[in-house]
Amino acid sequence: MGDETASHVATSSPAATPTRRAFRARRVGAFVRGSEEGLWRWSARVASLVPLAGLAFVLTVLIVKAWPAIKVNGPGFLTRTDWVPGSTYANPVVTNGVAHPVGSSYGAWPLIAGTLQTSVIALIVALPISIGTAFALTERLPSWLAKPLSFFVEILAGIPSVIIGLWGVLTLGPFLAAHVYPLVANHVPNVPVLRYFRGPTGYGEGLLTSGLVLGLMIVPIIASTTRDLFLQVPPLPKEGAEALGMTEAEVARRVTIPWVRSGIIGATVLGLGRALGETIAVAMISGSVLGTISPNIFGTMTTVAATIVSQLDSAATDGTGFAIATLAEAGLVLAVISVIVNVAARVIVTNSSRHVAPVGRG
Amino acid sequence: MAHVTGAYPPTRGRRVREVAFRTLSAVALLFVIGPSIWLITDVVVRAVPHWRWDVLTTVPLGTGGGLENAVLGTLVIMVGVLVIAGTVGVLSGIHFAELARPRRSGRAGGAALRTATEVLSGFPSIVLGYVGYVALCVGLHWGFSLLPALIVLSLMVTPYIAKSTESALRQVPTSYREGADALGMSTGYALRKVVIRSALPGIVTGLLIALAIAVGETAPLLYTAGITNTLPSASLIHQPIAYLTYYVWTDYNQPIKSTQYLSFDAALILVVLVLVLLVVSRLLVNRTQRHAEGWR
Numbered sequence: 001m002g003d004e005t006a007s008h009v010a011t012s013s014p015a016a017t018p019t020r021r022a023f024r025a026r027r028v029g030a031f032v033r034g035s036e037e038g039l040w041r042w043s044a045r046v047a048s049l050v051p052l053a054g055l056a057f058v059l060t061v062l063i064v065k066a067w068p069a070i071k072v073n074g075p076g077f078l079t080r081t082d083w084v085p086g087s088t089y090a091n092p093v094v095t096n097g098v099a100h101p102v103g104s105s106y107g108a109w110p111l112i113a114g115t116l117q118t119s120v121i122a123l124i125v126a127l128p129i130s131i132g133t134a135f136a137l138t139e140r141l142p143s144w145l146a147k148p149l150s151f152f153v154e155i156l157a158g159i160p161s162v163i164i165g166l167w168g169v170l171t172l173g174p175f176l177a178a179h180v181y182p183l184v185a186n187h188v189p190n191v192p193v194l195r196y197f198r199g200p201t202g203y204g205e206g207l208l209t210s211g212l213v214l215g216l217m218i219v220p221i222i223a224s225t226t227r228d229l230f231l232q233v234p235p236l237p238k239e240g241a242e243a244l245g246m247t248e249a250e251v252a253r254r255v256t257i258p259w260v261r262s263g264i265i266g267a268t269v270l271g272l273g274r275a276l277g278e279t280i281a282v283a284m285i286s287g288s289v290l291g292t293i294s295p296n297i298f299g300t301m302t303t304v305a306a307t308i309v310s311q312l313d314s315a316a317t318d319g320t321g322f323a324i325a326t327l328a329e330a331g332l333v334l335a336v337i338s339v340i341v342n343v344a345a346r347v348i349v350t351n352s353s354r355h356v357a358p359v360g361r362g
Numbered sequence: 363m364a365h366v367t368g369a370y371p372p373t374r375g376r377r378v379r380e381v382a383f384r385t386l387s388a389v390a391l392l393f394v395i396g397p398s399i400w401l402i403t404d405v406v407v408r409a410v411p412h413w414r415w416d417v418l419t420t421v422p423l424g425t426g427g428g429l430e431n432a433v434l435g436t437l438v439i440m441v442g443v444l445v446i447a448g449t450v451g452v453l454s455g456i457h458f459a460e461l462a463r464p465r466r467s468g469r470a471g472g473a474a475l476r477t478a479t480e481v482l483s484g485f486p487s488i489v490l491g492y493v494g495y496v497a498l499c500v501g502l503h504w505g506f507s508l509l510p511a512l513i514v515l516s517l518m519v520t521p522y523i524a525k526s527t528e529s530a531l532r533q534v535p536t537s538y539r540e541g542a543d544a545l546g547m548s549t550g551y552a553l554r555k556v557v558i559r560s561a562l563p564g565i566v567t568g569l570l571i572a573l574a575i576a577v578g579e580t581a582p583l584l585y586t587a588g589i590t591n592t593l594p595s596a597s598l599i600h601q602p603i604a605y606l607t608y609y610v611w612t613d614y615n616q617p618i619k620s621t622q623y624l625s626f627d628a629a630l631i632l633v634v635l636v637l638v639l640l641v642v643s644r645l646l647v648n649r650t651q652r653h654a655e656g657w658r
């Protein structure tokens with residue numbers, strides 16, 4: 001600490017003359033104050049590099065670890081549907097210079113499809129509910145009710161996902177499977193698209209339950225952001241629209257929502273990112289079935305994230321390290337998907353930022 | 363707004379749409395509040411009838427025992443995350459809000475760092491956990507232990523703390539900085555004595571919410587912290603450490619009732635812990651508003 005303070009005293013005020021420097025050295029208090037800025041500046045700069053360094057480290061480890069798996073699995077990794085670790089008792093075979101167990105064959109398509117399916121269901125459920133909630137909280141309810149309810153919605157965002165998973169697998173899933181899913185499955189007409197909603201409904205573990213629970217998990221993210229955005233819409237345009245005779249619904253559709261559209265999209269993509277990466281809740285609720293794509297919306301399945309968490313234990317028993325490498329490749333696929341989603345959100349938000357109401361002063 | 367549009371519109375279609383819109387927004391709110399209340403009651407109902415206070419003072423033993431190891435382990439992890447992620451996150455928030463020089467175009471500086479921070483905040487936590495496992499636990503031979511768990515969790519919540527610190531600092535009125543300047547304070551001194559001090563409630567709020575996130579994580583801890591039935595030790599590496607979410611995750615579907623109860627107890631303790639953190643952070647938000655300008 002002492003070294004650092006001393007070395008930055010010169011840089012903190014380059015214009016200091018020798019006399020001024022001597023004057024400053026005599027007054028210790030001023031000395032400390034003058035160098036304090038340098039201390040703040042440097043420690044803050046170093047700290048702000050940590051996320052970048054961490055991200056680079058994570059991506060490097062992933063790529064290095066996944067490299068053997070990429071060489072053996074090839075591009076077919078993205079399209080194959082089987083997940084066979086192979087025999088760990090027989091002598092390993094060597095493909096492209098990489099040793100792996102006999103008969104091992106990995107394909108991530110069911111995992112990728114499962115990740116996308118659950119996330120899309122979550123978005124379809126969460127987006128209208130979030131916008132409706134935000135609208136009810138800002139425009140409809142009196143503030144003595146809206147304030148505690150807004151806080152309640154924010155609390156929901158903080159509930160640990162393992163607890164939401166516990167509720168999903170022990171309470172919500174069985175309830176839906178007993179009372180709701182059969183109703184849907186037995187009454188939906190047997191036509192091409194809707195056929196997906198027919199068939200065996202299982203015991204509540206599977207695609208639809210996972211998607212619904214993920215939806216519940218991302219609602220607070222989208223709803224609380226949308227609520228804040230709605231509050232930032234200035235009242236004058238809305239009052240003007242009402243003076244022209246618009247109903248509340250029309251004001252919402254033509255003034256309020258367009259005013260903050262890019263913010264809503266940004267929040268939605270943030271929620272999508274959360275849904276794509278969610279692990280524990282999905283691992284508990286999806287049924288964690290490898291190697292198949294669910295034939296209907298009720299079937300058991302798994303996602304990339306859930307597979308990593310449920311397979312890492314057994315992958316560590318593969319003496320060649322190939323199973324671990326394959327999980328790294330799966331992780332890399334997931335990371336790429338979520339980075340693309342995040343960057344897309346940034347692009348969308350910056351490109352349409354001229355429509356956004358000024359947020360804060362910064 | 364509602365008082366202006368007192369009367370319903372004249373045409374039938376618009377009236378129907380208006381009523382439908384109002385109804386649907388109320389239904390949407392119910393679809394959020396309903397399941398949330400159901401969820402929290404469910405946790406309470408599963409745990410409370412079998413609750414024993416000695417859960418907090420005994421360690422797991424066979425199929426029963428308590429969760430003292432996990433409660434203490436979770437607290438140790440919280441403190442560690444607060445120290446590591448708190449320091450790094452608050453400092454980088456200060457960097458973004460106060461110290462990063464704006465670019466010539468007039469836009470805020472530090473774009474690359476900001477992008478990295480945002481990408482990291484959306485990064486799947488299990489992937490971070492996996493990297494912690496292969497690189498730190500296996501690669502550096504640290505084994506399942508506290509330090510890799512702290513590093514992974516801190517990496518996860520640092521972006522959040524940085525962001526909340528930045529927005530807290532940005533709410534400090536410019537006049538405070540100008541006043542400090544006019545009194546002849548140096549930038550660093552003004553930062554410490556005026557700017558950070560008045561943004562402190564906002565910064566602490568962000569820290570508490572980050573802690574709530576860290577407490578509730580399971581995936582990044584499973585393969586970095588490991589698990590143990592003993593109380594947390596003083597060593598950072600080579601000693602696994604217990605945490606509450608592990609018991610929720612593994613014990614809920616065990617065949618023996620007393621083991622399942624441990625899972626429900628852990629869930630209840632977690633919910634209480636998270637709620638306390640969030641409520642305290644909320645109370646602090648009210649204090650933030652004293653200094654903020656343009657805050658509603």
